[in-house]
Amino acid sequence: xxxxxxxxxxxxxxxxxxxxxxxxxxxxxxxxxxxxxxxxxxxxxxxxxxxxxxxxxxxxxxxxxxxxxxxxxxxxxxxxxxxxxxxxxxxxxxxxxxxx
Amino acid sequence: xxxxxxxxxxxxxxxxxxxxxxxxxxxxxxxxxxxxxxxxxxxxxxxxxxxxxxxxxxxxxxxxxxxxxxxxxxxxxxxxxxxxxxxxxxxxxxxxxxxxxxxxxxxxxxxxxxxxxxxxxxxxxxxxxxxxxxxxxxxxxxxxxxxxxxxxxxxxxxxxxxxxxxxxxxxxxxxxxxxxxxxxxxxxxxxxxxxxxxxxxxxxxxxxxxxxxxxxxxxxxxxxxxxxxxxxxxxxxxxxxxxxxxxxxxxxxxxxxxxxxxxxxxxxxxxxxxxxxxxxxxxxxxxxxxxxxxxxxxxxxxxxxxxxxxxxxxxxxxxxxxxxxxxxxxxxxxxxxxxxxxxxxxxxxxxxxxxxxxxxxxxxxxxxxxxxxxxxxxxxxxxxxxxxxxxxxxxxxxxxxxxxxxxxxxxxx
Numbered sequence: 001x002x003x004x005x006x007x008x009x010x011x012x013x014x015x016x017x018x019x020x021x022x023x024x025x026x027x028x029x030x031x032x033x034x035x036x037x038x039x040x041x042x043x044x045x046x047x048x049x050x051x052x053x054x055x056x057x058x059x060x061x062x063x064x065x066x067x068x069x070x071x072x073x074x075x076x077x078x079x080x081x082x083x084x085x086x087x088x089x090x091x092x093x094x095x096x097x098x099x100x
Numbered sequence: 101x102x103x104x105x106x107x108x109x110x111x112x113x114x115x116x117x118x119x120x121x122x123x124x125x126x127x128x129x130x131x132x133x134x135x136x137x138x139x140x141x142x143x144x145x146x147x148x149x150x151x152x153x154x155x156x157x158x159x160x161x162x163x164x165x166x167x168x169x170x171x172x173x174x175x176x177x178x179x180x181x182x183x184x185x186x187x188x189x190x191x192x193x194x195x196x197x198x199x200x201x202x203x204x205x206x207x208x209x210x211x212x213x214x215x216x217x218x219x220x221x222x223x224x225x226x227x228x229x230x231x232x233x234x235x236x237x238x239x240x241x242x243x244x245x246x247x248x249x250x251x252x253x254x255x256x257x258x259x260x261x262x263x264x265x266x267x268x269x270x271x272x273x274x275x276x277x278x279x280x281x282x283x284x285x286x287x288x289x290x291x292x293x294x295x296x297x298x299x300x301x302x303x304x305x306x307x308x309x310x311x312x313x314x315x316x317x318x319x320x321x322x323x324x325x326x327x328x329x330x331x332x333x334x335x336x337x338x339x340x341x342x343x344x345x346x347x348x349x350x351x352x353x354x355x356x357x358x359x360x361x362x363x364x365x366x367x368x369x370x371x372x373x374x375x376x377x378x379x380x381x382x383x384x385x386x387x388x389x390x391x392x393x394x395x396x397x398x399x400x401x402x403x404x405x406x407x408x409x410x411x412x413x414x415x416x417x418x419x420x421x422x423x424x425x426x427x428x429x430x431x432x433x434x435x436x437x438x439x440x441x442x443x444x445x446x447x448x449x450x451x452x453x454x455x456x457x458x459x460x461x462x463x464x465x466x467x468x469x470x471x472x473x474x475x476x477x478x479x480x481x482x483x484x485x486x487x488x489x490x491x492x493x494x495x496x497x498x499x500x501x502x503x504x505x506x507x508x509x510x511x512x513x
Binding site: 005006007008011014015016017018019020022023024025026027054057058060061062064065068 | 302305432433434435436437438451452453454455456457465466478479480481482493495497510511512513
């Protein structure tokens with residue numbers, strides 16, 4: 001009935017995001033929890049795999065975007081090219097982490 | 101104030117010295133009646149010579165014109181005339197949406213019209229709607245339409261501590277308008293003011309422990325105490341204002357106050373209606389005229405507990421773009437992407453609310469609209485004034501970045 005999220009829980013029946021455990025909804029969740037129930041994890045194995053794939057694709061998209069800006073800045077000899085270069089390095093590092 | 105035994109009359113009071121000003125009997129009687137009229141028109145019963153307190157004119161003036169020091173508007177009830185219905189504009193709260201998320205069903209202990217909780221002896225006991233049946237000068241009432249026979253039902257409003265502490269330890273008066281569609285079917289309507297002595301604003305909203313047999317006042321859950329003995333008000337088929345004056349809020353450690361109006365008798369006929377409106381709880385020993393708030397103020401008071409990005413006349417869960425939270429940019433790299441946008445509430449809420457997201461394209465809950473269509477939406481970093489992040493990941497490469505979402509935010513007591 002509930003699943004964990006990054007910053008709280010979600011009621012799977014109503015799709016409601018609950019961060020405030022003192023609220024009416026939060027108290028209902030705590031009552032449910034004290035009944036011996038356990039919330040679902042934020043991501044199932046299937047969802048984790050899909051998330052990884054999605055994160056990689058998204059990071060690749062960002063990389064392309066920054067690459068375009070880097071190429072343009074370099075061609076016009078703009079000083080900002082150096083910043084784009086740093087961003088590229090950072091993104092490539094993040095991408096390699098995602099792919100591990 | 102009390103009246104003299106009869107009218108004043110002339111006497112021989114000024115026999116020595118220069119004659120004094122003559123106090124005419126007509127003048128004295130006029131003075132007496134001017135004062136008595138003010139007192140009686142405020143609903144205060146005149147004292148007798150033996151019970152005289154000499155404070156009734158002040159009481160009457162307070163009831164008629166003044167607000168007690170510290171009062172936040174004289175009426176502590178919000179949406180007492182049911183003009184605000186954000187959850188379900190134009191839609192009846194029925195069993196058809198018992199498991200729905202956007203429009204609440206007519207379950208026991210659910211919020212219906214803004215700030216009001218339906219309490220009933222089970223689910224689907226009454227349908228609830230914002231009715232245009234109203235007393236002269238009013239617009240709406242809360243209509244409770246019997247769906248299951250021989251069960252009790254009613255509406256309850258708990259008042260936030262910050263909005264009721266000025267009445268604790270003092271005297272209040274409750275008033276409201278009501279009528280029924282058939283007095284032989286709904287013949288025992290009661291109302292009560294209760295005090296909560298548990299943790300402030302962390303109330304048990306289902307105040308009924310046991311509904312009891314017909315015509316017997318229910319028993320209440322722990323920490324709620326009735327402040328007077330409720331009785332059959334004799335509600336008729338015409339609009340009448342009912343008043344329960346001079347209620348002492350004297351339960352020790354009261355943190356919150358609540359008002360409950362219910363049918364204590366059983367109704368054996370489906371489709372019988374109870375209409376209620378103009379509910380007012382105010383400081384003082386008598387009830388005064390209903391406080392007709394500006395609609396902007398009334399809506400803002402409701403939004404402290406529940407708000408939405410949809411237009412006021414659009415039910416949450418509708419496929420409707422007006423008022424949506426929106427972001428778009430174009431001509432960027434072809435890629436999967438994440439979009440995160442904030443959404444601000446119209447007023448600062450009483451606490452951090454729970455959030456439901458809706459796709460403006462389909463009205464589906466838990467979804468937001470992105471370039472590829474509806475995707476799972478996530479609300480995070482929620483504060484009492486905004487949702488910092490409404491997030492969605494577009495899992496298909498696109499050269500545009502789009503995010504559209506509606507929300508409802510709820511932090512009812």
